[in-house]
Amino acid sequence: MKKHTRGPRLSLIAAVLALACAAIPTLSSAQKVYFPPQPMPTKSDAGGQISVQVMEVTGGPFSGGAKVELRTGTLTATQNSTAVIYNQTLTGDQSGLVQFQGLLEGDYIVEVKAQGYRTVLEDASISGGHRNIAFGVMMIPDGPLAKNGHAGGPPAKALKEMEKGLQAMQVDKLNEAEQHLKKAQDLAPKSPDVNYLVGVLYMRRGKSAEAREYLQKAVDAAPNHTAALLALGEAEMKQRDYAKAAETLERGLQLQPTAWRAHYLAGVASYQMRDYDKALEEAKAALASGQDKTGGSLLLVGQAQAALHQRDAALATFDQYLKDQPKGPQVAAVRAAVEKLNGPSGQVRVELASAVSPGGAGKGGSSSDVATLRMSGDDDAMEIAELPDLPALPLTTETKWAPLDVDEETLVFDSSADACSLDSVTAKVGGRVEELVKNVDRFTATEDMDHTALSPLGLQVSHETRQFNYLVEIRKSGAQDLDVQEYRDGSVSVQQFPAHLGTVGLPTLVLVFHPYYQPKYDFKCEGGSSWNGRKTWVVHFQQKADSHSEMLVYHVNGRFFPVGMKGRAWIDTETSQILAMESDMIKPIPEIRLMRDHQLIEYGPVAFTNAGTNLWLPKSADWYCSISGRRYHRRHSFSNFLLFSIDDSQKIGKPKETNDELQKN
Numbered sequence: 273m274k275k276h277t278r279g280p281r282l283s284l285i286a287a288v289l290a291l292a293c294a295a296i297p298t299l300s301s302a303q304k305v306y307f308p309p310q311p312m313p314t315k316s317d318a319g320g321q322i323s324v325q326v327m328e329v330t331g332g333p334f335s336g337g338a339k340v341e342l343r344t345g346t347l348t349a350t351q352n353s354t355a356v357i358y359n360q361t362l363t364g365d366q367s368g369l370v371q372f373q374g375l376l377e378g379d380y381i382v383e384v385k386a387q388g389y390r391t392v393l394e395d396a397s398i399s400g401g402h403r404n405i406a407f408g409v410m411m412i413p414d415g416p417l418a419k420n421g422h423a424g425g426p427p428a429k430a431l432k433e434m435e436k437g438l439q440a441m442q443v444d445k446l447n448e449a450e451q452h453l454k455k456a457q458d459l460a461p462k463s464p465d466v467n468y469l470v471g472v473l474y475m476r477r478g479k480s481a482e483a484r485e486y487l488q489k490a491v492d493a494a495p496n497h498t499a500a501l502l503a504l505g506e507a508e509m510k511q512r513d514y515a516k517a518a519e520t521l522e523r524g525l526q527l528q529p530t531a532w533r534a535h536y537l538a539g540v541a542s543y544q545m546r547d548y549d550k551a552l553e554e555a556k557a558a559l560a561s562g563q564d565k566t567g568g569s570l571l572l573v574g575q576a577q578a579a580l581h582q583r584d585a586a587l588a589t590f591d592q593y594l595k596d597q598p599k600g601p602q603v604a605a606v607r608a609a610v611e612k613l614n615g616p617s618g619q620v621r622v623e624l625a626s627a628v629s630p631g632g633a634g635k636g637g638s639s640s641d642v643a644t645l646r647m648s649g650d651d652d653a654m655e656i657a658e659l660p661d662l663p664a665l666p667l668t669t670e671t672k673w674a675p676l677d678v679d680e681e682t683l684v685f686d687s688s689a690d691a692c693s694l695d696s697v698t699a700k701v702g703g704r705v706e707e708l709v710k711n712v713d714r715f716t717a718t719e720d721m722d723h724t725a726l727s728p729l730g731l732q733v734s735h736e737t738r739q740f741n742y743l744v745e746i747r748k749s750g751a752q753d754l755d756v757q758e759y760r761d762g763s764v765s766v767q768q769f770p771a772h773l774g775t776v777g778l779p780t781l782v783l784v785f786h787p788y789y790q791p792k793y794d795f796k797c798e799g800g801s802s803w804n805g806r807k808t809w810v811v812h813f814q815q816k817a818d819s820h821s822e823m824l825v826y827h828v829n830g831r832f833f834p835v836g837m838k839g840r841a842w843i844d845t846e847t848s849q850i851l852a853m854e855s856d857m858i859k860p861i862p863e864i865r866l867m868r869d870h871q872l873i874e875y876g877p878v879a880f881t882n883a884g885t886n887l888w889l890p891k892s893a894d895w896y897c898s899i900s901g902r903r904y905h906r907r908h909s910f911s912n913f914l915l916f917s918i919d920d921s922q923k924i925g926k927p928k929e930t931n932d933e934l935q936k937n
Contacts, residue, residue: 320375320398323406326368326384333368333772338386340370344378366767384409426466430459431727434469438731441473449473464494465731471503480510491520498527502534514541532561536569543576552576562682567597571606578613587613673730673903674870674896678839678856683810689800697809698785698795700848701841705786708887709746709754715889717742718912719760723770726903736770742910746780752788756780775906779890781853781873784813784823785841792819803842803851814838815858824857826864826899833861835869849888850875868898878913889913 322342326334341361358380362370377398384392392409426434437452453473456466471487474480484507490500501524508517518541521534528534539554555576558569574589590610594603675681719742725733740760749755758776760768769775783789798810815823815836824835839855852874860867876891893908 319373320377320403321405322372322375322380322382322396322398323404324370324382324384324394325406325408326364326370327408333366334364334386335366335368336386336389338364338368338370338384338389340364341383341385342372343381343383382409426456426460426463430456430463430466431731431733433459434466434731435727437469437473441469441476446473446476462489462493464490464497464500467493468497468500468503471500471507475503475507480507483507484511496527498524498531501527502531505534506537509537509541512544514544517541518545530561532558532564532569535561536564536572539569539572539576543572543579546579548576548579552580560684562684567593567600567602570596571602574606574609578609583613673726674868674898674905675854675872677870678812678854683798683801685799685801685810686807689807692797692799692809694795694797694811697797697811697843697848698790701785701811701843701850702787702790704848704850704888705782708782708889709748709786715744716914717889717910720909720911721770721775722907722909723773724905725771726905730903734771738768738770740768744780754783754786754788756783770906771904773904773906775893775895775908778871778893778895778908779873779875779910781823781839781855781871782841782850782875784837784839784853785850789823792816798840800845801842806851807845808842808851809845810840810842812838812840824869826861826866833864833866835861835866839871849877865900866898868896868903870896887915 324340326338326340339361340363341359343359358375360372362372364370375398377400380396380398382392382394382396384394394407394409396405396407398405433452433456437449437456440446440449440452450473453466453470456463457470460466467486467490471483471485471490474483474486484504487500487504487507490497491504494500501520505517505521505524508514508520518538521538521541525531525534525538535554535558539551539558542548542550542554552573555569555572558564559573564570570589570593574586574593577586577589587610590606590613593600593606594610597603719740721738721740723736723738725735727733741762743759743762745755745757747755747757756777758764764776784793793813793815796812798812801808801810815838817836823837826833826835836858837855838858839853841850841854842852843850852872854873855869855871857866857869872894874891874893875888877886878889879886890908890910892910895904895906895908897904
């Protein structure tokens with residue numbers, strides 16, 4: 273028979289931070305991921321059995337009442353030599369499981385139907401050695417899947433063609449990529465991901481006008497499609513529409529502040545519009561990322577400084593460029609510029625004659641970003657050679673669907689900050705966490721949840737949203753244990769979550785710093801930095817190898833899989849409050865194909881004015897997971913807090929923010 277390969281279904285993540293009194297590892301203290309046991313058919317003495325698990329495209333059970341018909345294929349004749357004709361239709365329940373029992377040996381056809389979904393046909397055979405057959409089918413919508421007002425991903429066939437096209441582009445097989453993407457366009461012409469990839473293809477071919485058209489379609493369909501926004505900004509740059517490019521890139525940077533390439537291009541656009549202050553700001557942001565290996569950002573910093581008549585700063589920057597790029601093609605021209613700056617007048621204006629060439633990309637997808645600089649004095653001019661080419665336009669790939677691992681991320685630290693005293697920092701922040709546990713025996717909030725399922729190459733498969741009345745309880749349990757319980761709309765049921773995939777307890781990651789749990793981790797103060805304008809200490813943590821206090825545990829078919837955690841926290845230097853925490857798993861768990869678990873939690877002040885209490889509570893929590901070949905991103909946002917123990921009637925708004933967008937500095 274034809275079988276569907278189906279991994280375990282993710283159903284619940286719980287963070288019940290209480291240490292059980294037992295000799296075994298204390299699983300009750302952990303964030304847990306529960307995979308309920310897969311339904312297994314039982315042998316029937318009356319005959320064979322076929323079990324069909326009907327699933328959503330996200331992997332959760334299909335609860336839409338699918339009609340599952342089992343009918344005769346080629347049945348073995350009975351002992352009376354009379355052909356048996358079998359036909360039975362059952363309707364799936366909330367679990368999506370349908371079972372046919374008492375079946376004779378032979379071949380059957382399984383047909384699964386649901387209104388608005390594509391019909392699925394499978395064949396199955398009952399024989400002496402195979403009397404109990406079980407498999408799953410995935411229901412794919414006929415058109416865009418609309419759930420809670422949000423359009424879903426493209427149909428399965430379109431998604432398959434998109435991924436083939438993306439893979440071909442990654443190895444520079446552009447003709448092959450075009451064939452697959454044209455098929456995807458025919459299947460899903462309005463999909464933002466399809467239009468994004470087509471736009472990228474045209475960018476790789478050097479056809480910026482065509483690229484801009486399709487990238488604009490992607491952004492129109494999905495205004496927060498970060499990759500499409502950044503690519504559109506680059507296409508607009510190539511069209512020399514600098515004002516529009518600056519606007520588009522700014523929108524993209526609001527969603528992805530760490531995109532150095534976008535900062536660089538925004539700087540070039542600002543330079544072209546003679547906004548040298550903005551050009552300098554963006555060039556410095558691109559440079560601070562540490563990701564630009566071309567030298568272009570540093571060169572743009574020098575250009576902007578020269579244009580602003582910051583002679584000494586420009587000379588220092590150009591000198592740094594010559595040290596960093598001793599064999600670069602711009603060296604001779606930069607030296608000439610330095611000589612000019614050191615000339616009698618010292619008044620040198622730098623003009624960017626052509627920021628990005630409108631021409632085609634070179635072999636291998638090079639974007640051929642050409643910028644010719646003209647430095648002019650009182651009565652003469654000289655040209656600086658072309659700016660270095662940027663790498664080819666980045667694509668959404670497996671490595672791009674989630675943030676970098678915390679140990680791979682490059683952070684910029686404040687070299688002028690005082691020395692960090694780790695013992696003092698951890699002691700003070702531990703006290704702050706104890707205050708939280710002491711003061712918050714119960715609070716409620718409104719929780720908005722945004723869930724996205726992604727394909728293996730990071731393309732959106734489906735998108736759902738939910739809103740809950742959120743309640744959390746933190747209580748002491750035993751001598752040195754804590755118990756945290758969370759409820760949504762008064763329930764802990766997994767069925768209420770998008771894709772029946774529950775994420776519970778992510779905001780309580782701060783308890784890593786509670787004095788009860790600090791001995792289970794190794795800490796290192798990495799240096800001084802900032803978060804949303806606040807000066808911070810950045811403290812790295814990693815669970816000790818011999819520790820049994822796992823903060824994260826996956827539960828699959830009755831078995832627990834502890835997951836070691838590492839991460840870092842941004843701790844306010846003045847208040848010792850935790851502003852944000854980021855975590856990753858120490859190593860994959862091959863038994864359940866868990867390849868990635870990444871969390872990013874931000875906290876903010878909540879003022880309960882009637883009681884004179886100011887607490888730091890979770891503001892948002894982002895979770896990324898790659899398991900059993902599936903990838904998910906979910907964002908929790910909290911507002912309208914109510915503290916029962918202090919004020920059972922006062923409602924307040926969102927935690928205070930210093931910036932509109934989440935940003936690490």
